Amino acid sequence: MNRDLVVGENYLLHSCLDFSATYMAVSTLEYDLEKNSSFASSQTVHALHRVILKKVHSHQRQSYFLYRKAAKTLRFLASAGENQDLASESLESLKHIVANSDGPSHRAAAEALGSLPLKIRAPSLNEESTTKVSSITWDELCGKTGLNEACHMKCMGRSLVFSLSSDLVFVIKLSRSNSDNAALNREALWMTYLQTVKHEFPIRFDIPTPYKFEETYLFRLTDFPDKLKNSVNNRMDSGIGFTVHPDYFVYPNPLPDEENIDRNNFMEVMKRNAYLLGRLASMGIVHTAPAPLFHNRLQRRRRCDGGYYEWPRGGRLDRWLMSCRYPNLGKSGIRDFEHLEAISGASSRYYRFVGNHLISIILIGASYFRNHDPERTGFNKKGFPVDARNLFCPDLMQELIEDSFNSYYEGFTGRKTGDRLPVDFDNFVSRLIDEFGVDRYMEEIFRVADQQEMSNVEFNEFLLERGFNRSTIERLPRGLEDITILTGPHLGGFNQRISLPELIHFAETAASYCICDRYIFDQRLY
Template identity: 40%
Template sequence: MTVLEQLAAPHLTARQDFSAAFVAMNRIKDVLQVDAHVPVAPVFTLCEQVVASPAYQRQKQAYFLYQAAAEALQLVALRPDPGGRSADRRRALALLNSGMDLPHAAPRRAMAEALGMLPLAVDSLPVASEPMAEGVSASLDGLPRCDVDWLAGYHIHCLNGWVWQGRSLLAETRSGEVLVVKCLRAGEEPIALCRESAWMDHLRGLPALVERPFHIPQPLVHGRGVLVQAPRVAQSPPDGTTLHPKRYAIAFLTAPSYFRYPNEAAANRRLDGGQVREILSRSAWLLGRLMAMGIAHTAPIPLFHNRAQRHRREDGGRYRWTHAGRLDRWLASCRYPNFGVSGLRDFEHFEVVTGRSRFRYEIIGSHLISLLLVAGSYFRSKAPDRMGLDLSGQPVDTRDLFDRSLLQTMIGDIYRAYYEGFTGDVFPEGASITPSHLADRMIEEMGLDRHMEEILRVVDQDAMDRFTFTSFLESRGLPRKAALRKTKGQRDIVLMTGPHLGGFNQAISLPELIDFAAAGAARCVAGRFCLEQDRLS
């Protein structure tokens, strides 16, 4: 009898209590780590029984037993295969894959994480460095100002005046392109803008991206690098936009479609369903292809669990979908996605992620969630004024704005395109994907604004000075006079800032979105892992 058989036998012949099963499973993991040749048949039988046992599902700490079982299966999948034991690998991966379809959340989560954190070939490469953000000299005095005379040296002639869009100044040019002057925010370092310019140059040189339309802007470079001073304009930037006092900026030329979004509300700019499907699918493919190369866009849209507590949370309030918490202001987060008609945008958010399997798994899930949220926002943008609570305090019902069939198709397009971009292979026929239930749940939760409240805790108020406190309340929709009347630090303040997906400091109200992200990320990683292993066999 092998060591694994000895460990598994007590459980297989008589039901063990939770603690004994947990200890046995972890000892099995230890054996698998030190003995690459031990027969693994007992591992499969034991793992199947563990995930099927109703007694374990009721345990408070059940996730940790399932995690141990999933990690044991992962170790089997990772064993060297000199004797052609690929059947063991295939069975281990099949068990992990089928575990993601179980009715209980704990084993689904454990199996998805084990698949999603499989190592890939890109992880064994030397850790890639970020593109060099050159052009930040010790002194920033004397930088050129991006005015008419300076632009003439690049043969750029603007047709009309400057227009603010967020923190950027835009101007149409005689060539038909758009000149963008992107300004540094207050409190940021100039190197951040230089890094964005460097990413533009780096991505333009990647041939793997030419398979799908992806316009990459062209930064303007001068003798001292890429930093310039923004042009002097009479109009102020939009409310809530605080810029660096020195007005440091970068300038780049881009296509007019760079600022066309898939979910615009204005009638003269609104896209039809087919156009939005194409944008979502192409964006998913591009995000997936870059991830496979170890390059992540970390913010297709800004995702937060709690914006109000950003300053005192270690995670800055950013959303960790693996925690399945409330998703803050989902509709507002979708207003200006960092992808659109021209492709991906806002290059400041690119980051090298090779060798970080957990981070990769979480980023892929965030990509899928972001794409689905924007898909939902497309339908809501048909009637942007229909939002919040009605006069009787009931959630505004916008479910009639959604096209269920189109949403289902979008979900399928996003998953398929991301899979193909990430794996470099065609989407497998018969792959597990059931968009109908997810579409129904998205319509139910995104179409009814049940969760509108945000709470500004006293502790967060105390961290603000009076000006910041008043500005915060105004930014959350409170009239200025009402904001000035509020006493800082007296009591928690309830603000109606939604819609959110979930109540304040509660779980997400659309857990199906988390399940989709977990299973989708896991199957993308597993798909690429299998292809890489097949090439080695």
């Protein structure tokens, strides 16, 4: 077998002109090494590295699958063999490819690094039953929390926020459905757990304190003062209650009429939240929605992926600016713990979630600039895309990306970054501003299949919310033809690729470097 291995390596090093023969040679090499990795050598690493980086077959439509197989074999040598020197060499080979390539070869190498198994053990929440909801009176709630009718109340989404003092609010977060009960119960459990490990966070992170009522977090008020009830727009059913600092409801990207965040505070909040996202992920606690990202919101009901954005596939990003309206990163730290998920380090999902975190940070940063003039959105009166690029500061955008990545990296790996991330930041920031600052992609297609899943009332309300008037809606019978609606800005045309592939390239690079370096520290390969 060793002789066959050498023959295969020599072919990959000196020939590999035929695509099918090259694919078979890599497959045979992978098969032989999985049977006995001790036969691998530096020549093996060089041969696989050459296949990916030289891109002899980059013109082939299936080239990604060849590069992926070669990269997976390098990843196998890095994680399954007993030779630490060869493991380090394999990792450096993959990192070199990520730093010096693009397209399918870059994607394959980044995904291979992103799939390295990490020594992360996720906590167990030991979730309690969510079927029980305690019924309590307003007086009982006040007695337990210090609340009273004189406390100023405001509605923020589905949360009722009562001011207890200048630095403390009591929040009732209302459930929208039975499935929401499970999510809210989980959120309260995460609050309780994180209170026990708050010493793990060396920077500000205001963790809410949940209340229990008769041994359950979920409760339902049997009565509610009329003068408060008249101010509530949501259905008053079950919910959870917690206290937290008022900064929990201060966002880093406010609109002009909201609490102002100056440049220095903006940078501090973003870098701190980047660190916290990375630190939580390093503990096996992953926030799945720093900003809710979708490929297609309209088709959520009938898509098996729920329409959620899977950035490695490089598809269009739906309504990016709206996704950042209420991010789950606040002045107090990470928010909305219902989106926390326990994930152990052997999971390949880490690569996608780390990329999600870094993409979300960039999107929220871009929305900070756009929100300085929120009226400049969509098409102008002549039908041309609004150009809001002058709202952006390129230097601040670059500083945000680099500093936030460094903070995330430190939180995730436990070490400060060494070398600068191999990204052409001048070009990257220029492309970001070109795409985030000009609303070229506004259209969305309301498919017949999605219309048919709605009632007439839902159909009418859906179109009213998107700017249609009633007379126009009456001329649009439900379920007969596709309807074009303007819901953007999006990143890319409907059912097309993302218009900003540089963002995907950045996510591949940054996520793979975070996971690779965490693996190196875990395995003491430095």
